[in-house]
Amino acid sequence: MAAALEQLLGDFLMRGLEEKIATKLLFGKGKVLALYFSAHWCKACQNFTPLLKDWYKKIRRSDSGKNNFEIVFISSDNEEDEFKEYYNEMPWLALPYVARDKKTKLARKFRIQGIPALIILDADAGTVITTSGVAKVTNDPSGAEFPWKPKLFSDIIKGKLLKNKVGEVDATTALNGKVVGLYFSAHWCPPCRAFTPDLIGVYSKVRAEGQDFEVIFISKDRSAESFAQYFETMPWLGLPHGDKRTEDLISLFGVEGIPSLIILEKDGSVVTRHGRETVRADPDGKEFPWYPKAMNMLTMDHVSQLNLSPCLILFTEGEESDIVKAQEALQATAEKEHQKGSEQELLFFYSNDDDFSDYLRDFTLLDDRNPLLVILDIPGRKKYIHPATEITPEIVKTFVEQYFSGKLTPEAIKT
Incomplete structure (x- = not known):
């Protein structure tokens, strides 16, 4: 996969406006690469870039990042002059602005829906470490936990979960041997409230057929009161409001919006990230656990x-x-x-x-x-x-x- 990523980036990248560097030098054992999707016209990008510059300098000065870490700026600017003005402020590498086709392919490959976006990659295997780089840098400005190697779902979810009319249950015991749906939702979100009854219906039918299926409500509610009111309507398990595992799971699965339903196989691997669409297309749960189809x-x-x-x-x-x-x-x-x-x-x-x-x-x-x-x-x-x-x-x-x-x-x- 690293070779495919190298091909997507092209043979050379920019270091400043005059110098070129061979892309192959960024790949190898122990190396980490970040792709920074950003643009001059984007206010959120302008706010984040100075933070990223400070963070980048800290990582590059560290023993682990000195020769093993680099960022590549992938521009969404509308004009090359805007790109040059913006990139002139940056200390890292850049994909040449003229390589618009490569920019499009990279954005497509990493499912970029908005900017700024920072994708952290293992530059040896070519695999994604996290798609939540912006949040990681913001929450860990010293880079103490860099490069944020992802934990397993089974490790993140350990601890107590809530169950209506029961109280607390142990997550590992409650989920053992079950297909799991991670339901990211909130009471304030109208599409969430519209989808929840659909999910309840499918959940009940699948369970009635004797299938090993459980759902965990992962709340984005703004208050404990809203969470409690919403969770009371649900027949499944839930993370406590404000639980640290919420952000860990959002980061692990790259959740960018709600409602979102991620379906996991019994071993914790992803069956589908499009559970909402899949469940709505199969209201009787006949195709559980909803393995993706070729068409x-x-x-x-x-x-x-x-x-x-x-x-x-x-x-x-x-x-x-x-x-x-x-x-x-x-x-x-x-x-x-x-x-x-x-x-x-x-x-x-x-x-x-x-x-x-x-x-x-x-x-x-x-x-x-x-x-x-x-x-x-x-x-x-x-x-x-x-x-x-x-x-x-x-x-x-x-x-x-x-x-x-x-x-x-x-x-x-x-x-």
């Missing part, structure tokens, strides 16, 4: 995935025979891409003829012919439209191969 029927519940990653979509008339043909056309290529696991770059969907499909066509200015094969890169504001009127497995395979090889010409998504 899915496109619904409004997939908005977050559309906003985070390029998606291949085969639009259809929505008749049963059309859906079957779409599944057959997509199956082989979707399964091949799905086998990449966490490295999967392209998600696969087929559509029904419904209001959300119509809305998505309107939003991205697609025509209304069916079938219609497209790749929508909403984060990159690009779309790729295949001209074929009959979609076969071979057409899908070639279309995807050409997309990954850069042979397709995109059209801009104008909204």
Whole structure:
């Protein structure tokens, strides 16, 4: 994975506005790399950058960071002159501004939804240490716990959990041998209050079928009173309000918004980070524990995935025979891409003829012919439209191969 990351960054990076440095020098045993997504126009970035500069200098002076740590600035500035002015204040490396395609791929790979964002990486394995670098630097300005190697879920969750009408239970005992849903939510959040009854319904049905399933409410409520009022409506376990484990879990799983439902396998590994969408699509819990599929029927519940990653979509008339043909056309290529696991770059969907499909066509200015094969890169504001009127497995395979090889010409998504 380190080699793939090195390729994404390119052969050379900037050190100041004049000097270049070979990217390969940043990788190796014991090295840590941080990617700093930021921009001059962003007020929050302007506030955080001075803090990051002070922190960076401390780490670089330390024995552990002197030769083993570097930051790379990934600019979201609108103009190169803005980039130069902003970067001139920074003591670390930068991705050249002209490498816009690499910036887009890096933002896509690390699911950057907002800036500033600081991604901390193991530069030997190429794996993510934490996506919550901004919070880590803010909360640990001396770098005492740097590089913040992640703990296991089983270690973080140890201790007492709350259970209505029971009191406290031991987390390790209560969760042993169970699939676990981590429900990040709050009473003040309307989408949370709308989703909670749905989750209660699925939770009850799955448990009634004898499945080993438990949910933990991880509160973002602003007061203990709000927490108590909200938790009283829930049949599952909860972390006490203000518990330190809350921030540890948010950091471990990179939770950026609520409601969020993370589903964990019995061994603590992640089944899906899109539990909310998955549960809403399966209100009877028939597909528990909701392992990710190679392809899915496109619904409004997939908005977050559309906003985070390029998606291949085969639009259809929505008749049963059309859906079957779409599944057959997509199956082989979707399964091949799905086998990449966490490295999967392209998600696969087929559509029904419904209001959300119509809305998505309107939003991205697609025509209304069916079938219609497209790749929508909403984060990159690009779309790729295949001209074929009959979609076969071979057409899908070639279309995807050409997309990954850069042979397709995109059209801009104008909204």
